[in-house]
Amino acid sequence: MVSLAPGILLIADPFLKDPNFARTVIFVCENDEKGSFGFVINRLFDQTLDSLIPDVIYPGIPVYYGGPVQVDTIHFLHQLPDQIQGGVQVVPGVYWGGRFDDVVELLNQGALDLQKIKFFIGYSGWTTGQLEEELREKSWIPSESTPSLVFESREQQIWQQALRNLGSNFAMMANFPIDPSLN
Template sequence: MVSLSPGILLIADPFLKDPNFARTVIFLCENDEKGSFGFVINRLFDQQLDMLIPDVIYPGIPVHYGGPVQVDTIHFMHRLPELIPGGLEVSPGVFWGGRFDDVVELLNKGALDLRKIKFFIGYSGWTEGQLEEELKEKSWIPSESTPALIFEAEEQQIWQQALRNLGSNFAMMANFPIDPSLN
């Protein structure tokens, strides 16, 4: 079993009914004695970054629904530490945060590779011990992450691909219907 360390993925069990997390994949950024938090990486938000941040003039940058906590905040993950100072390396080659003013300036100049940065509104959070309980209840399947899955895969394919990456026992779960009673 994969330990609950920063940089792992939490793949929603196919039968998880919570509308905030059904068929989601969360990239875990922190897990300690105070609790855990991360970002849903496979659910697009219905507004783009320039609609949420007036200083961003570059149109069409997607924003992801990071989770139901503090949906009035914007966060970002990236693979650009040489351009965006101040980020925390969560896993090899994947950074969380950094100087947002620098990001806005680089975006407006068209100087960022948008395949190497993801923006999130809100985040997913758990209090001390809550995530461990959800794992015992089999709500989540922990897995190793890869930068390619986080930044390059199509959002609608991330959940299925994350399950397939776990091997044949999990690959068949990727095809389970959302509501088996309708089958």
């Protein structure tokens, strides 16, 4: 079993009913004695970055719903440590945060590879022991992450692909209906 650590993915169990997390994949950024937090990487938000941040003039950059906590904040993951100063490496190839003013300036100049950065509104967070309890209840399937899956732009395929990456026992779960009673 994969241990709970920064950089793992939490794949929602196919039958998880919580509307905040049904069929989601969360990239965990921190897990310590104070709790855990990460971002839902496969749920597109209904507004773009330029509509949320007036200083961003580059249009149409997608924003993802990172989770239900502090939905008045913007966060980002990236693969651009040479361009974005101040980021924290979560795992090789994935950095969290950095100097946001620099990001806005680089975006407005068209100087960032938009395939290597993902923006989130809000985040997913757990208090000490809460996530461990949810794992015991089998709400989440932990998995190793890959930068290619974290930065996948076809968000509707991430949950299924994350399950398929776990092997044949999980691959069939990727095709389970949301509500089997409707079959």
